[in-house]
Amino acid sequence: MKIKESLGSRMFDICNNIFMVLLILVMVYPMVYVFSASISNNALVASGEVLLWPKEITLIAYNNLIYNPDLWMSYWNTIRYTFVHVVLTLIVTAAMAYPLSKKWLPGRRFILLMAAFTLLFSGGMIPTFLVVQKLGMLDTIWAIVLPTLISTWYLFIMRTFFEALPEELEDAATIDGCGSFQVLLRIVLPLSMPVLVTIGLFTAVNQWNAFFDALIYLNDRDLYPLQIMLRNILIAGTNVQGEGDLSHLETLKYAMIIIATLPILCVYPFIQKYFIQGTMIGGIKG
Numbered sequence: 001m002k003i004k005e006s007l008g009s010r011m012f013d014i015c016n017n018i019f020m021v022l023l024i025l026v027m028v029y030p031m032v033y034v035f036s037a038s039i040s041n042n043a044l045v046a047s048g049e050v051l052l053w054p055k056e057i058t059l060i061a062y063n064n065l066i067y068n069p070d071l072w073m074s075y076w077n078t079i080r081y082t083f084v085h086v087v088l089t090l091i092v093t094a095a096m097a098y099p100l101s102k103k104w105l106p107g108r109r110f111i112l113l114m115a116a117f118t119l120l121f122s123g124g125m126i127p128t129f130l131v132v133q134k135l136g137m138l139d140t141i142w143a144i145v146l147p148t149l150i151s152t153w154y155l156f157i158m159r160t161f162f163e164a165l166p167e168e169l170e171d172a173a174t175i176d177g178c179g180s181f182q183v184l185l186r187i188v189l190p191l192s193m194p195v196l197v198t199i200g201l202f203t204a205v206n207q208w209n210a211f212f213d214a215l216i217y218l219n220d221r222d223l224y225p226l227q228i229m230l231r232n233i234l235i236a237g238t239n240v241q242g243e244g245d246l247s248h249l250e251t252l253k254y255a256m257i258i259i260a261t262l263p264i265l266c267v268y269p270f271i272q273k274y275f276i277q278g279t280m281i282g283g284i285k286g
Contacts, residue, residue, distance in 0.1 A: 029052075032052060033050075033051070033052065034254045034257050034258060035054075035254075035258055036050055036052060036053055036054040037050050037054075037250070037251065037254040038061055038062070038251055038254035038255040038257070038258050039054045039057050039058065039059060039061075039062075039251075039255075040054040040055050040056060040057065040058070040251065041055060041056035041058060041251075042060075042061075042249070042250050042251045044056060045250040045251055045254070046250045058251075060251070061251035061252045061254070061255035062255050062259075064252060065252070065255055065256060065259060070221075070229065071226075071229065071259070073222060073224075074224050074225055074226045074228065074229045075226055077223060077224060077225045077226070078208060078225040078226040078227070080141065081141060081144050081145065081207060081225055082204050082207045082208050084141065084145050085144070085145045085148075085149070085203060085204075085207045086200050086203050086204050086207065088145060088149055089149055089150065089151070089154070089199070089200075089203050090196055090199065090200055090203075092149055092150055093150060093151075093154055093155055093158055093199065094158060094184070094189065094192075094196070096150070096155060097158035097159040097162055098162055098184050098188060100112060100155075100159045101159045101162035101163045115152050115155060115156075116152065118152050119152050119153075125216075128147055129216060129217070132147060132217055137217070138217055138218075138219070139217070139218055139219055139220045139223060140223075141223075143213070143217035143218065144207075144210075144213050144214060144217065144218070144225075147213065148206075148207075148210075148213070151203075154199045154202070154203070157195060157198075157199065158192070158195055158196075158199065161192055161195040162188060162192070165188060165191060165192075169187055169191075170183050170187060170188070173186065173187050201267075201268070204264070204267075205264055208226075208227075208263070208264060209227060210225070210227060211225065211227035211228050211230075211231050214227070214228050215228065215231075226260050227260065229256070230256050230257065230260050233249075233252060233253055233256050234253055234256075234257075
């Protein structure tokens with residue numbers, strides 16, 4: 001039998017649907033506007049005549065970017081920074097979270113307290129820069145990757161996920177002759193794909209959008225990531241060559257935003273199912 005909804009329940013559903021539609025429009029409109037502005041006439045964009053749909057469609061901004069070697073160099077730098085950072089973050093976080101998920105680990109509580117301490121206090125920007133400088137990592141990929149390699153939040157999420165896995169699986173693998181390292185690789189990590197993909201996605205997005213570390217630690221233009229190039233266009237008011245030509249600056253800004261965000265937008269649909277599972281597990285188990 002179908003349960004008859006009350007008037008209050010129907011009103012709530014209607015108001016909730018209206019609110020969700022309005023929220024979707026608020027989030028989608030900036031993306032639509034940025035794309036429309038990127039393919040519109042620069043003068044119309046600068047004068048504010050482009051509000052939603054493109055006007056006098058032109059691809060000159062994309063043409064200027066695509067045929068610029070600095071774009072591809074910065075793209076390659078961002079891709080390798082992101083890839084190395086994500087891989088190392090997952091390896092190091094899993095290697096630390098797995099033993100911390102075992103209650104028999106000596107000093108477990110002290111290690112967790114020290115990890116939680118970093119959520120409240122940090123060394124600061126200047127001491128961190130001095131450490132990176134003394135280690136000789138300036139103008140290298142490691143200055144971008146290593147200082148933010150481990151996130152305490154991700155460590156706690158992964159540790160909580162490992163604690164929720166049935167101990168019987170690990171006991172059975174141990175009886176079959178597997179050591180702790182083999183149990184982690186063959187049993188734990190394959191079952192932890194949702195949380196690994198979720199943390200990997202968050203890490204990739206953060207690293208892809210990061211520019212401040214590169215601004216501090218990198219002086220070589222050949223090592224600049226994509227976001228530094230985007231910053232120079234959006235804030236410094238220069239074109240991709242660093243010159244002050246303003247003839248297509250407005251459309252160039254929006255085209256650069258589209259190019260910079262496109263890879264993340266393309267990757268997300270393929271890992272959405274893992275992302276939803278990972279966030280739900282973190283919320284329920286955590």
